[in-house]
Amino acid sequence: MDRIDFGLPEGFPVENKTFEFLQSTYTQAIRSLSLAFGDNLILHGVERQGTQRTAGAIVYNGEVIPFASSPDAEYIVIEEQVETAIYQSQQVLPAYFTKTARCSAVMLPNSFLLSDLRRLGEKPAPTGWQDVEYLGMYSSPGNTQMKSRIDESGKGVVFGSFGFTQAARLSFAPKFRKTVPVCIYNSSAGGNEQLPYLDAAYVDTDGILYVDNTFYGFVNQYGWVSAIIDLD
Numbered sequence: 181m182d183r184i185d186f187g188l189p190e191g192f193p194v195e196n197k198t199f200e201f202l203q204s205t206y207t208q209a210i211r212s213l214s215l216a217f218g219d220n221l222i223l224h225g226v227e228r229q230g231t232q233r234t235a236g237a238i239v240y241n242g243e244v245i246p247f248a249s250s251p252d253a254e255y256i257v258i259e260e261q262v263e264t265a266i267y268q269s270q271q272v273l274p275a276y277f278t279k280t281a282r283c284s285a286v287m288l289p290n291s292f293l294l295s296d297l298r299r300l301g302e303k304p305a306p307t308g309w310q311d312v313e314y315l316g317m318y319s320s321p322g323n324t325q326m327k328s329r330i331d332e333s334g335k336g337v338v339f340g341s342f343g344f345t346q347a348a349r350l351s352f353a354p355k356f357r358k359t360v361p362v363c364i365y366n367s368s369a370g371g372n373e374q375l376p377y378l379d380a381a382y383v384d385t386d387g388i389l390y391v392d393n394t395f396y397g398f399v400n401q402y403g404w405v406s407a408i409i410d411l412d
Contacts, residue, residue, distance in 0.1 A: 211242050222299040228252055233283050238297060245281045253283040257291040303334025310351035312338070315388065328352060336409035338362075338389065350387045359384050364407045383409055 182205045184198065192198075225236015226247050235249040238256075245258060258281050265275035284291055298304065309327040326340030328350040336352055362381040383389050389407070 207242075210239070210244055220297050222247075222297050226297070226299075238281055240281070240292075240297075243279070245279050248280050248282045250282040251285075253285040254294060255284040255287055255291045256281050256294050256297070257284040257288045259290070304330050304352070306330050306332050306334075307352055309339075312340075312348040312350055312389070315347040315349060336383075336407075338407040338409070348389050350383065350389055352387065360409055362389065362407050362409055381407070 182201070184192070184201060219239060219242060221239040223237040223239060223244070225234045226238065227234045227236070231252055233247070233250055233252050236247045238245055238247050240258065247256075258279055261278045261280070262274045263276040263278070264272050267273055267275075283294065307330045309329045312326045312328050314326075326338065326348060328336065328338045330352050331337050336350065338350065360383045362383055364381050381390065
């Protein structure tokens, strides 16, 4: 991590650049952690105790935000408190911005579902098979042969026919926190052969499975295919 040496006896020249450097250093570190572990996480706390949620911390949109103990509810709202300061120009201006998250019983601006957060290291809960939503210029709205689910090991599973599409939104889209490469297998006649061009298929953060032009024709000739997607 980048650092500043404040310990020199000559006296460090503190200026605006100093504070910009410090802020940039820790925000870059947090964004790197979000890329590694995904976004929308519970770091610690936020445990249900009776009718309350305990204090803790979450990661949301690449920011670490303290969570205040509050009555358990369906939503989380992020509130920002602004404190002013007297600048050298003698103007009183906004200076300190403090964000806090808490539970909310109603949907408010800057709020989201508590269920959108997952605890660091926690596997997503299994779901049943659901139809995907076909997208893109080759979409075939009447084709509902492809389905997706989260299995008991916490991995995303896709099975079926691509039909005439190169993009499909998966049923567990909200579970995705980062772009994920996808291994696709030939499942025709009960086979499980991994197909080539690994980096030609991926799921983005909106939960949309993409297959590029080169890979599309290759996959489609097999008819039935399957994919395993790591959600960690």
